[in-house]
Ligand SMILES: CSC[C@@H](O)[C@@H](O)C(=O)COP(=O)(O)O
């Protein structure tokens with residue numbers, strides 16, 4: 678599958694903008710987090726995406742921040758850059774959902790609620806208006822956000838993604854690690870990520886209130 682230079686540049690520019698935006702909120706502490714945007718045609722067994730390179734400070738912009746990889750997480754162009762250590766999780770989410778963008782961040786609130794609800798294996802959210810950001814319009818909607826174990830081996834986590842995904846919920850939390858949020862494009866993935874983080878803070882604070 679050949680990716681036009683123009684498509685690649687558009688994807689990198691989109692990632693650069695969202696990276697700066699999320700960095701300004703402090704959502705990439707200590708080089709954590711990774712971002713990707715899909716490029717070109719999609720078939721579940723063959724697709725390409727632009728992803729952040731591994732281990733870099735995501736709060737600074739450099740010419741070496743992104744690279745293109747295929748559905749196996751292998752670079753599609755000659756490069757010295759290493760794709761994110763968590764590229765296989767992005768691949769699996771793209772394969773299963775056909776999403777257009779996936780954003781991963783570590784925050785205190787997503788870590789806290791992942792531990793608070795670990796035994797339940799999902800984070801319940803009940804009747805909060807911002808659930809509508811997921812295009813769920815039921816009055817007093819109740820949702821559950823899935824939590825997966827944070828194994829050291831990324832392929833072990835990727836293997837659990839298929840069974841964990843709840844079709845109307847565009848996100849998965851890794852225990853005491855962070856969230857993957859996705860959407861049809863970068864605009865939607867960002868809206869979903871912001872909604873998740875709002876809901877996590879709400880859930881955590883209401884837990885304290887009700888203690
Ligand atoms: C530096 S701790 C965070 C990493 O272990 C990882 O979870 C992460 O989100 C960033 O990894 P990266 O390989 O830079 O994409």
Ligand SMILES: [Zn+2]
Pocket residue numbers: 709710711763781783854855
């Ligand atoms: Zn991470």
